[in-house]
Amino acid sequence: MYLGLDLGTSGIKALLIDGDQRPVASGHGExxxxxxxxxxxEQEPADWVKACESAIGALQTSHPKELAAVRGIGLSGQMHGATLLDxxxxxxxxxILWNDVRSHAQAAGLDADPRFRKITGNIVFPGFTAPKLAWVKANEPEIFARVAKILLPKDYLRLWLSGEHISEMSDSAGTSxxxxxxxxxxDELLAATGLERSHMPALVExxxxxxxxxxxxASKWGMQAGVPIAGGAGDNAASACGMGAVGAGHAFVSLGTSGVLFAANEAYLPNPDSAVHTFCHALPQTWHQMGVILSATDSLNWLADVTERKAGDLTAELGDDLRVPSGLTFLPYLSGERTPYNDAAVRGVFVGLAHxxxxxxxxxxxxxxxxxxFRDSLDALASAGTRLERVTAIGGGSRSLYWLKAIATALRIPVDVPADGDFGAAFGAARLGLIAATGADPRAVCTPPATSATIEPEAGLAxxxxDACRRYRALYPAIKGVPA
Structure with a gap:
């Protein structure tokens, strides 16, 4: 058995898979x-530990023998969070979490230093870790002076599980x-934020x-002591391992809290000006690029809260047949936007409201x-040298057939829907745990799932x-700089 632990923003998922990579059981902690x-x-790291104990405790209750048979553990987690230890x-x-934008001024200051884009291949976004530390240094100097180690969220769980300060490439690529x-x-970029390599965890693949x-x-959970823990991955790279998106030409669109258009690459292809993220992948000598939008299903959940309806009921009200855009336009910038604008201050709007x-x-x-x-992200990826011919849909929003039809038609490429199963970040983490424990070939393990359906763009609405996309794109320049 192999255990994948995925630390998300709203909870932790613990997933057990067997040696044939079949999901056996899962547990959750809120x-x-x-x-x-x-x-x-913000979140308290102690709450991550409690949630992880709840998730693994659920497995111990429901599947004690299977938990006792675990031979490898993999970790996945929300990226960019600044966990500061003495x-x-x-x-x-x-x-300070990934979607915290208090450090936008510090991010702009670091990004103005040309070394950051040159060395990291990325814009210094406000959500990244380095500007958070610059904010702490400027606003909480007594805390900054006591910082001895900086860990990403999943790596704080690793410290609790193993006692080790270790991270890996995919998550660390989002620190700047x-x-x-x-x-x-x-060392050059660490020094630019008043830090040294000693503040960082060791790095592995x-x-x-x-x-x-x-x-x-191990004794508490009825497991073997010394079970190896894989380096793991940031949540998007872990999802890619779960989806088999580990080679050139493999891509997925993730409709989660945030939205991600993810493409795997077998070479390092930075283009910071596009606002595309260029990060290390979880597999050695592999990279990936991402267009990132900050409010994907979060936008629908916001509307659900306002209208006092469930999100699923809202999408069901539309039916499955794609409708002609009505002229009412929504910009999903509820907490700013990354790709393609890198604008932490912009906010969402409806334009064209009528009776x-x-x-x-x-x-x-x-x-x-x-x-x-997502269309903006697709075009940004193309400008960074990655052209996609099709994508696979994952995440909670992918349960809406209407939404998938809208995405396929907006992107003008097919969207594949995987067969029923659990192929997300926890599954990818479990796969990494299997690889670390057995030495298996990563590409032989990280294979894509079968496709159950393909959603083609609707030519009649192209x-x-x-036209609707042109209206959408004309609005950002009109509202840029308007005080929120």
Whole structure:
């Protein structure tokens, strides 16, 4: 058996798979996000531990024999979070999360230093880790002075599980401190934020062993002590391992809280000006590029809260047949946007509201707005040298056939729907745990799932969608700089 642990923003998932990579059982632990000020987003690392204990405890209750048979563990996690520890590994403050934009001024300052884009291959986005530390240095100097180690969220779980300070390439690429082409920490960039390599965890590839399960926890859960823990991956790279998107030409669109258009590459292809993320993949000598939108299903969930309906009920109200865009346009910038604008200050809007704009029209506009945001990412990837011919859909939003039709028509490429199964980040993490424990060939393990259906672009609506996309793109320059 192999165990994958995925630390998300809203919870932790623990997934057991067998040696044939068949999911056996899963457990969950819930998490909340604290937002003490506008633009802030934090979590207590102690809550990650409690949630992980709940998730694994559920497996111990339901499948004790299978849990006892675990021979490898893999980790996946939300990226960019700044978990600050003192010399005794005590947490100094709540973790500043990926969707926290308080450090936008510090990010702009670091990004103005040409070394960051040259070495990391990326814009310094406000959500990345380095500007968070610059913010702490400027606003909480007494805490910054006590920082001895900086860990990403999943690597704090690793510290708890194994006692080791270790990270891996895919997650570390989102800190703005990694030399992404050379796959190592940059002393030059660390120094630019008042840090040294000693503040960083050791680095391994995601497929390598990075610690082992402590005897105390193994005894508590009825497991073997010393079970190897893989380096693992950031959540998107872990999802790619679960989806088999590990080679050139493999791509997926993820409709989660945020939205990701992900393409695997077998070479390092940076183009920071496109606002595309160029990161290391979880497999050795492999990279990936991503267009990232900050509010995908979050946009639909926001509308569901406002209308006091369930998100699934809103999409069901539209039916399955794709409608002609109505002229009502939604910009899904509820917490700023990354690709293609790198604008933490912009906020979402509806344009074209009329007396006839009922709930269904609002839902349609939200789904279309997210689809057009993915179109922006597709074009940004193309400008960075990666052209996609098709994508596979994953994430909770992919359950909406209407949304998939809108995305396929907006992107003008087919969208494949995988066969029923669990192919997300927890599954990818479990695969990495299998590889680290057995030495199996990563590409032989990380294969794509069967396709159950393919959603083709609707040719009859191609022009209407192109016109609607032009309206969508004309709005950002009009609202840029308008105070929120």
């Amino acid at each position: 998490l909340d996000v604290s937002r003490p000020h506008p633009g802030w987003s 010399r005794g590994d005590r947490v100094l403050r709540p973790c 401190w990694l030399d992404v082409g050379r796959r190592r920490w940059s 995601g497929t390598e062993q990075a610690g082992a399960l402590r005897a105390e926890l 006839e704009s009922g709930r269904a029209a609002l839902t349609q506009a939200v789904l279309e707005g997210v689809a057009f945001a 022009q209407a969608y192109a």
